[in-house]
Amino acid sequence: MFPVSPNYGSGCPCFPTPCAQAVLGSTSTPVPCPALPACVPPGVLPLSRRPPAWGRAARQPPGLPLALARAFSNNKILVELDESSGVATMKFKSPPVNSLSLDFLTEFCISLEKLENNRACRGVILTSAIPKIFSSGLDITEMCGKSTEHYAEFWRAVQEMWLRVYGCNMVMIAAVNGSSPAGGCLIALSCDYRIMVDNPKFSIGLNETQLGIVAPFWFKDTFVNVVGQRIAERSLQLGALHPAPEALKLGVVDELVPEEKLQERAAAVMAQWLALPDHARQITKSMMRKTVLDRLISHREEDIQHFISFTSKESIQKSLRMYMEMLRKKSG
């Protein structure tokens, strides 16, 4: 285990294997990776400071009071940390549907980063405070009629959220208490374990093709790693939203529970995962996920450019507008 500079993270070209400059010297003086400033465009959150997956012991900046992260609530996410168990709950509360807007994503990443920097926290349960909806996925209005600069900023934030959740060395459990299409499903898929409320009215899946858009390769990779190639291929092409019982059958979620048992069960599963020594579990997790994380990390800018050119196409804009119109008509 190497203590690394607090500036070190997924924005560094050497991530996730810290280069010599990113590793702290014997004096413990922080030495930022020299390439880092060039890698973090202006205006982007300090989101890329995730320590390597094996480095929890080096995470806590000296002097930061643990109490800081005990409970904090910003606008869209309520975070509660139980220091006795080491388990935090992040509850999405962005009405009406917990859509993943730029603001939501920003707050999400900051909240998770705070927990990562708190040694008292070893596991996080993601759930929703909005009845019947876990998350409606990416906020479609962020992808409609905006500037290329906005698309770039938005997509970078989407990437950041995924890199943080998928690469997180804490135990991440999704307690899916409502519908969870597309980006909402991605959040759940990126966790270590998924528990869903046993209600066939709640569905989960990567339904991008239904909107006339395409799930990016890292959405696909994450899905394949959970359900396997064949199920992912069929489900992705069809843009399938699987009702909870079907999601269980296909392995999209790991178990179903009655709504009133969800939090209790999530806590029990978390305790089971936390019973393992952190370092062994973390290294194993990192080993399982590294290839998929690296693929995005090494093609991040290309992926943003691809998103911009794809989203800016008039045909895609038209599809998204029609989809939003369909949603409005349904709700109105």
Ligand SMILES: CCCCCCCCC/C=C/C(=O)SCCNC(=O)CCNC(=O)[C@H](O)C(C)(C)COP(=O)(O)OP(=O)(O)OC[C@H]1O[C@@H](n2cnc3c(N)ncnc32)[C@H](O)[C@@H]1OP(=O)(O)O
């Ligand atoms: C790099 C390579 C290329 C990359 C190419 C690009 C890849 C992009 C990848 C995209 C990933 C995504 O997540 S795309 C997003 C996919 N998401 C979806 O398809 C979900 C759509 N929403 C729903 O199905 C439903 O809203 C659902 C969540 C089940 C809740 O149903 P309800 O009946 O409870 O609520 P509704 O009445 O429908 O919705 C309430 C209001 O919220 C709005 N709303 C709902 N979902 C919304 C959303 N995702 N974004 C914005 N607004 C949304 C509705 O329009 C309503 O607005 P008002 O009428 O004004 O009140």
